[in-house]
Structure formats: C-alpha cells, structure tokens
Amino acid sequence: MKFSFAQEHLDFIDEVDIFLKAHKDPSVMNPQRENMAMLCDTPERRKFMKKVSAQGWLGLTWPTEYGGKDIDGIYEFLLNEKLAGVGAPQIGKGVGFVGKTLIRHGTTKLKKEFLPKIINAEIEFAIGYSEPSAGSDAAAMQLKATRDGDGWRFNGQKVFTTSAHFADWYWLAARTDPDSPKHKGITLFLVEMNQPGITVHPMPAMGGERTNVVFLDDVYVHDDYRIGDLNCGFQYISEALDLERFTLFTFSPIKVRLLQLLDYVRTHNRGGTKLIDEPWTRQKLVSLITRCEVARLLGLRFVSAALKSDKPPTSEASMYKLFATELAQSLADAMMDIASPSSQLEQGEIGAAMNGRSASTYNSTVVDTIGGGTSEVQRNIIARHELGLPRLR
C-alpha cells in the first residue's frame, strides 16, 4: 500500500502547475465561478484552451493516429484536478465522450471533420440528453428525429443544455424509433448550433449560473452527421461512461473551500474570541476535515482501481461522487454558519466573508448531488453492484 502518487504523476502535476502559474489570468481562472468555472465560454477561456492544446494536453488518451498521446487516463484526471483547483476551464466533452465515441463509432468523414478541431481546441460542444420528462430516466427522451430524404428532421425540446449559448455543435440524442423499447429507439447526431430552427432560451440558475432550454423546430441534418448505427445511441451513451474511465467529479474545489474556511477562522473573531478557538466552531471543523479526507480517499480508491483495470470502477466512482457531493453541501452550510453574518454577502461587498465564497458555494453546490447522476441514482448503482440488492419489480 502506498498513499502517495508515483513520481511520474507528481512530475506531470508539477508541469501543469508551472504552466498555470505562467498563464495566471483572473479572467480565465476564477474559482468563484464555481461549477461554471469548468466551461470554455468566453474568448479568453477559449484562448487559454488553445494554450492547453499547444502543451499537447488534449487527446492525452487518444490513439496516436488521431493526434493523441495514447497514455493512461490518469493524466486526464491529474490535469483536470489541477485546472479545477484554480478555477480554470477543464478538458471535457470534446476530448472526452464526444471524441472517444467518434473514434470508436464515427465515419471517416466525421473523424476527419471533428477530431483535429477537438484536439486543437477549435470547437465547443453542447450536450443534449435531458428533457422536461427525461431526467434521471434519460432513456425516456422524446425529441423526435424523422427521416427526410438524405437526412433527418428534428422537432422537440431539450433542457439543461448548459453550453448551448456558446457551443458550436450540439451532441444530440433523439428518438428515431418510437415503437421500440425506450432504450432501443435513440440515435446520436452532431448538429450545428447556428442554424434556423434552433432557439436557445436561458434558464437562469441560483448563484448567477446559467443553463438553457433548446427548442428544435424542423431542424434539418444530413444523415452524414448520424453517429454510428441507427437506434444505438443509448448504448453509445452508456458505453462512453466506460470510455471515460478517469472522469470524476473534481475534488480540488471542495478542498480549496475548506482551506479558505480554515484560513477565515484563523483570522477572524466573534465576541473577542478567535473563531478557531471557539469550541462550537472546532467541533464542526473536526467533522469537516475528517469527512474531507475520507472523500479524498474515496477518490483515490477510484484512481487506484482504475489504474489496475481496463473497466471503469463503476461502484467506486459512485461511492466517491455520493460522498464528496454531500460533503460539498455540508461544507457550504457550515461556511454560512461559521462565518455568519458576513457569510451572506456576495463577492465584492464590503465585509463579505471569504470574499463571498460562502454565498457562491452555498448556491452552487445544490446541483452537485443532481448533475452527473443524482445521489439517488448513485445509491441505486451501489445497491445493485456493490451490495447485490434486488431491484423493485
């Protein structure tokens, strides 16, 4: 047993660290954008991602014939943890499940058109799976694609397409066979965002965050932009989770928030007592540091298991995600309570605790236990895979 990272991994982390320090820029790196920090949604951030690309850090796990480095997936994990820690945009959908699914199932035409753009950071994708009636039950999606000559006509609505307002292309799942069982009538397509019939409506969210509703009204797409086989879309979506062996809800932002809280209690008083000396505060903090280390270790259990196997450690990923995201919410709650009443003030206000981090964290962590599979879905996965408990018939 060994709880430290291998030297080659530490060397890579150092390399990323040096790069991040050299390109330090508050318009690109802002931890207080919380979940939105991972997006490549501004010109400055897209420019930054070009620099990440120039380092050769996009397509780390791709085969060399597509411009990749063909190295182990752990490097994508290490890179994203470092990027997340400073609030920089992360490598994600493009080199992740979009690129990896294209490599596996895409036609030569699609590979030629998209893979170089992905690896050169010239393209941003939006993901269209969720619909008003298809959340945790993603296979219940209803947006329709009907055959029209050489292509398809799309009609319907997607929700929670977070990147819709800046993405170039839409990675869209649509129902192509309404008569088959729900998992077997879905096909994946690539759809250009900027075209008639696509309307993007903002859905403002707590904490100044934004997601979108996307309406598709008779949008035409040539059959060349169909991904893989007809009616195999849901299979590809599930499979992509397997290809993304090292993709994990990032831990660094949680640790950074806790360190900010510890810094706050060391430097601030209430009633003449330093907060760190107050028994009430100490007891809360002991619970938080303990759970924080447990969450970090559940993440390392995942990493260790993923290093040892070609299959993604599904249960380990779910256990980590469940524990870490619930910790993130408890931590946000404690930041509000411990730094009260200054904790309620937003960034930039005079006297805002932790420069508004408690307020931004409190609002932004709500989605942590929902996006990427709700806590309830994670528990169902663990109940079946890890405990062998039956499904309800």
Add this chain to the structure above:
Amino acid sequence: MDLEFSENQVALDNLIGKLCQRYCTTEHVRKAEDESGMCSELWHHMLEAGTAGLIVPEEMGGLGFSLLDATVAYEQLGRHLAATPHFSSSVVSVLMLTRATNSEAATTCLENIANGSTVVSPAWLEPDGGFSILDVNLQATPVTGGYLLNGVKVHVPYVVIANKFLVLARTSEDNHSLKLFLVEGDSKGLQKGKSANLAGDAQGRLVLRDVFVSNSDSITPTEDGGEIWNEALNEAVILDAAYAAGLADRALEITVDYAKEREQFGTPIGAFQAISHPLVNNKVSINGAKALIYEAAWAHSAGESYRALAMMAALFAKNTAREVTARAEQVHGGIGFTIEYDIQLFYRRAKQMQVNWYDKRTLESTIAQLTFDEGEAWSGPDPFEPDSNTISALSS
C-alpha cells in the same frame, strides 16, 4: 498510488481469518459473553501462531509487523467479534512498554508478551473519571525501595486473565506527575473483580491497598507516564479503528443478506429504497473508514505525520460502526432486538467501542488540538493542495 494489500497483509488476513472462522464463531462469542469474557480457543491458537508478538520488534522475539500490516488482522478480529486480550496486551501494553526503553523490567515483559507467557492489562481509568490524565488520582507514595499504590482502577480489560497490570499513578498534585508501574497480578493488597457491562466483555476493577511496587517496576524514570500513555494510544487507536471497521463490515453483510431474504408486501425488503439507500450510505462510510485507517497506518509506517489521521480514523470508524449497527437493528425489525439473532452482538459492541480507548469527546478535542493548534497534518500527501498564500489571496 497503490491501495492493494501487501504480501504480509494477505498472509496475515488469511491466518487470522481462518483462525476466527474456526474458533470464533458467534457461538464462541456468545459462550465468552456468558463465561470468562474471552474466546479462549481462539486466543490459544493465536498464541500458538506467535501473534502475541505481532508488533513486538523481532529482537525481542516478536514478529515485528508494522501497524499497516496489522490493520488487516484487526479487521478480521472485528468481523468475528473476537474477544481476546490481544489489543490490550499485545498492542496497547506493547506500545507503552517499548517506550520505556531504559527499563529492564519493561524489556523482559515485552519478551514475555511476545512468547505468550504473560498477558498485561493497562489500568488507567478511575471511577467517575474520563480519558484525561487529569482524572488519574491513584496515589503512588515513595517508600524505601519502591512505591506504595493506593486507589481504584475501573474498565481494566481482561482483569481476571491478566498476569500483570500497567498502572498509571500520580506521584504528586502536579497535573503531569504520573508514572507507569508494572504490577504483578498476585500482588499483596490487590483485589480484582469483573464488572458487568453493555457488551459483556471481560473488563473489571482493581482495588489497590498499599500495593508495593519495587523501583525496578517503576518503568518511567521521569514523571511522564501520562505522555507515554497518550503517545502509545495515539498509535494503538489505528488498530482499534480497524476492529470497528471489520465489525461494521460484517454487521452490514448480515443485514444485506437479511434484506435479500426477508419478504414483506410480496418482495424482498432490500428492493425498497427506504431500506437499500441507508445501507448504501453505510457501505460508503465503511470503505471510507478503511481507507482512512490504512492511510493513518501507512503514514505511521512511512514516517509521515500520522497523529491526527490516527485519531480521525478512530473517530470516523467507530462512528461508522455505531451507525451501521443501529441501521442494522432497524432493518432487522423486531427480530433484531432478540437475543437469538446475532446482530444484537454487533449493536452492543459497536457502542461500547465508542466509549472505550478514548471517547468522542476526547477524540474530537484531540484532533482539534493537533490540527488547529499544533499544525499537525489532517490529510495525507495531497499534490493538488494549494499553498497558504494562494488560499488567503482567494479570500481577499
């Protein structure tokens, strides 16, 4: 990053697991509870296998295993609710005696623990006291050639079985003037008796009336008995935590099996999310507890900061065992409350673990003191952790 078990760990896991399966079934555990409080057959075979000297250095006749190696043995002991003096004698006493480097008596005693001829019990707590060394009031009065000990010790493990006691006693009113004494079990003036308790273990009380201890059996030359005591326990709690994690693991397995078999409303109750989801939370906590225990033990063995991690592991693992067994009772329904079902054995022991070898009050305040006041690390090496300047810049 490698969280796989080492060869030593696999071998030890097999050895203790096999011994427990044969000599520490729940029938053995129930019998122990009704009689001596000890699983005698298991202990006999553990002695034969040389495990009494598990962590005793090889030059003193022990096996010289690290705490990291030993964690797997303790998980097995916990899984089977093994009632043996191994923890109190071969772990806590050993860790205290190895700190008394200049004492010949301590060295001899270590050798005798390792060869299985001596069982030592630490005698620490006193009536109406807690885990603070300030609560130690047993008096040690200097006399010619030694000391006279007077007072009462309670919660002394395996009180009837032990041949020797490690007694923490006060030499003056000064808070920190404590010495450690090795007291023979058959000393004149020493009275022993078992105490009935929540989990039916073999603890009891010692009444000392003018018990004479020679200078050579006063094993701490200076008055730092309290520090030695706490330092040794800071290491030992790692294995206590491992026992709790093993206990929790087995309790959850029993409960999951029950939830698969027990049918109500025409379906196994484990299919209901009201049953399965809390059990999943238990499973996640157990895996987290084990990882924290291994990390604390690894840090100890690798020479990294381990003191806060060890206490955190003890806190989290014992809390987990309590939560798992409380949930286990609820899932079992009415039958879990009966003596016939095994789950009650786990429920009582999990709570008892939370009030022994430090309680929550002591663990939490010690973790706070170590990390917030003394700067001890509360995380293993984390290459993603930003430096303190970066953190304070974020808040300004």
